[in-house]
Amino acid sequence: MIKEFYVSTEDRYQLIDITDRVEGVVRESKVKNGLVLIFVPHSTAGIILTENESGLKQDWLAVLEKLVSGFDFLHNKIDNNADSHILSGLLGQGKTLMIENNRLIRGTWQQIFLVELDGPREQRKIIVKIVEC
Amino acid sequence: MIKEFYVSTEDRYQLIDITDRVEGVVRESKVKNGLVLIFVPHSTAGIILTENESGLKQDWLAVLEKLVSGFDFLHNKIDNNADSHILSGLLGQGKTLMIENNRLIRGTWQQIFLVELDGPREQRKIIVKIVEC
Amino acid sequence: MIKEFYVSTEDRYQLIDITDRVEGVVRESKVKNGLVLIFVPHSTAGIILTENESGLKQDWLAVLEKLVSGFDFLHNKIDNNADSHILSGLLGQGKTLMIENNRLIRGTWQQIFLVELDGPREQRKIIVKIVEC
Numbered sequence: 001m002i003k004e005f006y007v008s009t010e011d012r013y014q015l016i017d018i019t020d021r022v023e024g025v026v027r028e029s030k031v032k033n034g035l036v037l038i039f040v041p042h043s044t045a046g047i048i049l050t051e052n053e054s055g056l057k058q059d060w061l062a063v064l065e066k067l068v069s070g071f072d073f074l075h076n077k078i079d080n081n082a083d084s085h086i087l088s089g090l091l092g093q094g095k096t097l098m099i100e101n102n103r104l105i106r107g108t109w110q111q112i113f114l115v116e117l118d119g120p121r122e123q124r125k126i127i128v129k130i131v132e133c
Numbered sequence: 134m135i136k137e138f139y140v141s142t143e144d145r146y147q148l149i150d151i152t153d154r155v156e157g158v159v160r161e162s163k164v165k166n167g168l169v170l171i172f173v174p175h176s177t178a179g180i181i182l183t184e185n186e187s188g189l190k191q192d193w194l195a196v197l198e199k200l201v202s203g204f205d206f207l208h209n210k211i212d213n214n215a216d217s218h219i220l221s222g223l224l225g226q227g228k229t230l231m232i233e234n235n236r237l238i239r240g241t242w243q244q245i246f247l248v249e250l251d252g253p254r255e256q257r258k259i260i261v262k263i264v265e266c
Numbered sequence: 267m268i269k270e271f272y273v274s275t276e277d278r279y280q281l282i283d284i285t286d287r288v289e290g291v292v293r294e295s296k297v298k299n300g301l302v303l304i305f306v307p308h309s310t311a312g313i314i315l316t317e318n319e320s321g322l323k324q325d326w327l328a329v330l331e332k333l334v335s336g337f338d339f340l341h342n343k344i345d346n347n348a349d350s351h352i353l354s355g356l357l358g359q360g361k362t363l364m365i366e367n368n369r370l371i372r373g374t375w376q377q378i379f380l381v382e383l384d385g386p387r388e389q390r391k392i393i394v395k396i397v398e399c
Contacts, residue, residue: 002366035170035264037301037362041373043317048222051176055207059215062204071328074321082325089314093376096170096229096362098262100135105260107174127371129364131301131399133264168303168397181355184309188340192348195337229303229362231395233268238393240307243359266397
């Protein structure tokens with residue numbers, strides 16, 4: 001089973017909580033036990049699990065910015081988003097989680113986030129694939 | 134098949150080799166071919182593969198500390214562990230590996246580690262899910 | 267289904283596009299729908315998805331080098347590659363992707379790369395496992 005949905009973003013770097021959307025897909029699938037792969041088919045965005053707390057979301061952006069600051073990127077002569085590509089690759093564009101009894105297994109403080117790294121964008125695609133087993 | 138076990142940690146940041154525990158779960162499952170997902174349902178811990186060498190384990194901690202030092206984190210006004218959340222998200226809280234002939238596929242220098250990032254903790258839960266295919 | 271192939275590398279740090287090789291394995295598998303795990307059984311190499319643009323590949327190396335520079339690594343007294351191990355663990359040694367209608371799901375700018383972090387090496391092994399579901 002595969003399902004897609006879209007998210008719009010407002011800032012160049014932004015964390016957007018997609019936990020409810022992903023859990024909705026799991027519920028509707030009626031799959032009892034299996035794996036779920038949450039994936040963005042983009043190379044300037046990422047998927048992470050972290051706590052949804054407003055201060056922490058800003059802290060994340062500060063760390064991400066520092067990781068790619070102070071460089072004179074060659075790619076920026078073509079397209080001004082070397083930072084976005086590199087952060088996307090560092091965070092990863094997909095996460096695999098477990099389903100048990102039709103529930104996504106995650107910790108209390110593990111919310112699922114799309115990390116926008118080259119926004120704003122009207123449509124960031126998220127693909128959720130559920131594998132029963 | 135899903136199995137949980139717990140690990141206690143002693144330091145704020147610490148690498149703990151869980152290879153034997155994970156391989157024990159694989160062996161007991163009797164699954165010949167499939168995938169295994171090793172996951173911590175925590176947002177201040179991670180799972181990595183690296184070599185189990187005492188110097189390298191300390192080198193890891195030095196790099197992790199530097200990644201999150203020099204910031205005035207907003208989240209720390211609520212809970213003093215923004216660093217832990219961010220490192221957990223950077224490392225990832227799960228890894229997917231392969232099983233062939235009931236053996237976990239990994240390189241000689243690839244040991245599986247729980248990375249404690251907000252210890253010490255009495256019980257860090259590790260969930261191992263094995264999918265036959 | 268599991269398939270291995272080998273890649274030779276020329277530099278200490280290097281990004282090598284393996285998209286065609288992985289897509290060839292998917293095609294030959296004739297699997298219509300499933301998951302594919304691309305994995306290196308090495309602890310001084312990684313797998314990432316990023317754009318195959320020559321400037322960006324150099325930008326990646328600059329960021330990786332900076333992440334592990336300025337340290338006096340203990341592991342280097344034994345083997346001069348603490349940087350390689352740590353970067354390998356940060357990037358991750360495997361990525362899980364989806365297959366739909368016998369095609370690997372990936373974005374236009376998401377090429378699959380082996381990241382050599384302790385080269386040159388004559389043979390870096392890549393293992394591709396495909397799970398039908």
